[in-house]
Amino acid sequence: MARWLEMVQGTERCLWCDATFEGNMGWGWVLGIAQTTHLCGICSGQLQRIQELTCKECGRPRVGELSVEKGIEVGKNNVGGKKNADIGSGSKETTSSFPEKKKLGVCSDCQRWKEIEPWNSLSFQHRALYVYNEFLQEVMARLKYRGDVQLAKLFTDDLRKLGRKSFGHFDYVVPIPLKGSRHWERGFNQAEALAGGFGQVKELLERVSMSDGKQSKRGRVERIESLKGAFRVKDGGVELKGKRVLIVDDIYTTGATIRSAAAELYGGGAAEVCAVTVARGIGKKAAESLKT
Ligand SMILES: [Zn+2]
Numbered sequence: 461m462a463r464w465l466e467m468v469q470g471t472e473r474c475l476w477c478d479a480t481f482e483g484n485m486g487w488g489w490v491l492g493i494a495q496t497t498h499l500c501g502i503c504s505g506q507l508q509r510i511q512e513l514t515c516k517e518c519g520r521p522r523v524g525e526l527s528v529e530k531g532i533e534v535g536k537n538n539v540g541g542k543k544n545a546d547i548g549s550g551s552k553e554t555t556s557s558f559p560e561k562k563k564l565g566v567c568s569d570c571q572r573w574k575e576i577e578p579w580n581s582l583s584f585q586h587r588a589l590y591v592y593n594e595f596l597q598e599v600m601a602r603l604k605y606r607g608d609v610q611l612a613k614l615f616t617d618d619l620r621k622l623g624r625k626s627f628g629h630f631d632y633v634v635p636i637p638l639k640g641s642r643h644w645e646r647g648f649n650q651a652e653a654l655a656g657g658f659g660q661v662k663e664l665l666e667r668v669s670m671s672d673g674k675q676s677k678r679g680r681v682e683r684i685e686s687l688k689g690a691f692r693v694k695d696g697g698v699e700l701k702g703k704r705v706l707i708v709d710d711i712y713t714t715g716a717t718i719r720s721a722a723a724e725l726y727g728g729g730a731a732e733v734c735a736v737t738v739a740r741g742i743g744k745k746a747a748e749s750l751k752t
């Protein structure tokens with residue numbers, strides 16, 4: 461079918477697999493998927509929306525009956541069924557995906573962060589849309605390394621809704637910057653593209669060039685040490701004092717990168733810093749390899 465005809469008739473193509481699907485009719489429409497995710501039913505069925513948390517700070521997800529801290533198989537049992545009805549349908553803002561904060565504890569990772577400056581005196585919260593499963597690894601790789609920037613559209617609306625629902629109002633939304641050379645190579649920063657749904661995006665941070673090394677080969681303490689001072693607040697930027705700031709990035713793995721950026725924003729005077737990401741890594745080594 462010709463593209464113009466598809467558009468007239470309301471048929472869209474899946475941004476991932478390019479299959480045509482009914483943009484304005486059918487199950488996708490009924491479930492509120494097609495309009496918000498630009499994915500066909502099969503592809504959206506491969507995304508695992510984070511429904512339940514086990515940690516009120518880092519937003520560690522609970523998947524199925526098992527806590528991800530114990531390690532689980534992801535990417536299974538997620539096709540069809542009630543859970544998928546909620547995927548990408550962030551419009552149902554009255555249906556909170558998150559239990560009351562008071563019912564949630566703090567995971568062992570976050571407790572360890574509290575032993576380190578400046579987290580012994582500062583708060584930090586993060587929420588992600590999806591579990592970082594194999595499908596999402598492929599989507600992120602195509603977005604980041606093949607420069608398919610329109611894939612960011614799959615997430616921008618839902619990231620904004622997640623940020624608002626979880627943390628309320630923000631003065632500034634700050635994408636995690638890429639290293640200068642990478643930005644130049646790729647021509648765009650995926651975190652910036654993902655923050656596209658927010659109105660108040662400010663590139664307040666920049667990377668500080670540091671000795672490099674494969675993140676995944678380092679231990680936790682080394683990694684945290686190496687990321688201290690990885691960012692700085694740009695000169696001549698906006699006034700941060702007393703402001704609420706939301707960081708946006710693609711993937712949350714150990715949280716070290718985002719916390720390093722958050723520490724810098726607090727250092728610049730921010731009153732509160734939170735973060736949202738598309739994908740929450742659950743400790744798989746493979747997930748680390750994509751993280752920059
Ligand atoms: Zn598809």
Ligand SMILES: [Zn+2]
Binds near residue numbers: 517519568569570571
């Ligand atoms: Zn935690």
